[in-house]
Structure formats: C-alpha cells, structure tokens
Amino acid sequence: MIISTVRSRVDLLKTFDMKYDLGFVSSPKRFNVAISRAQSLLIVIGNPHVLDIDENWREMLRYCINA
Numbered sequence: 909m910i911i912s913t914v915r916s917r918v919d920l921l922k923t924f925d926m927k928y929d930l931g932f933v934s935s936p937k938r939f940n941v942a943i944s945r946a947q948s949l950l951i952v953i954g955n956p957h958v959l960d961i962d963e964n965w966r967e968m969l970r971y972c973i974n975a
Contacts, residue, residue: 909946913954913965939964 939962943950952959952968959965 909949910951910953911942913952913959936964943968
C-alpha cells in the first residue's frame with residue numbers, strides 16, 4: 909500500500925488543514941485507517957518535517973528510524 913500525505917508545506921498545514929480538519933496529519937482516525945490497511949508493505953510518501961508536527965506521525969517516523 910502506498911500513502912501520499914500530499915502536503916509538503918508547514919504553513920498550509922497550520923493555517924488551512926487544521927482549521928478545516930483536512931488530511932491525514934490532523935486526524936487520528938484517518939491516520940489509524942491509513943496505516944492499518946496494509947497487509948504486508950506500507951510506503952508513506954510525504955515531508956517528514958510536516959508529519960513530525962502530529963504526535964501520531966512523529967511516533968511512526970521514530971519507529972521507522974529505530975527499526
């Protein structure tokens with residue numbers, strides 16, 4: 909499964925996405941659905957600096973780095 913988190917600009921995330929509750933980064937439910945659907949391989953495409961803003965994505969990034 910390939911997930912594209914789309915946004916790569918921190919300013920859009922903070923001013924637009926969180927205001928209107930858009931995207932994977934600001935929604936724990938969408939995060940959970942996105943990462944739990946893969947059967948054997950998960951590829952995430954995104955800006956780690958943007959993903960690091962959210963605590964769920966931050967923990968996922970740390971897990972991947974340390975694994």
